[in-house]
Amino acid sequence: MTTSIFKSVRSYVVFAFALGIGVALVTSACDSPGDLGDACVAAESHNDCSGNMVCFQPALCANTYCCLPADSSGNSPSAASDPNCATGCNGGAKLICENATANGIGFEGVTSDEADAACQFADANPFDGGPP
Secondary structure: OOOOHHHHHHHHHHHHHHHHHHHHHHHHHHOOOEOOOOEOOOOOOOOOEOOOOEEEOOOOOOOOEEEOOOOOOOOOHHHHOOHHHOOOOOOHHHHHHHHHHHHOOOHHHOOHHHHHHHHHHHHHOOOOOOOO
């Protein structure tokens, strides 16, 4: 039985093409830019966020999220549409307060004033863990 060289070359080309497409899909998914409210890393040398969003840390929040750049008041305009971009970041103030209470002032660099502000904000704005 003889096999045509065309059939074997064609099968290798199809295999290589499929492998290339698979690698391209996997690598592009690993570094896709974040959408509004997605967590990001501000310390990286590139912007983790898509479009004109930036990696932003709202007041009384321990994390950074993809939000529109802050205005002159220091708040992101996207706070109205995504709670992660708002002061207290969707429960972040409560987390800062709980960590300071459990671990003491100075834990993760939180000062007494920051802990007090976070606790006051969390008390005034209860977070139930669900959508806003």
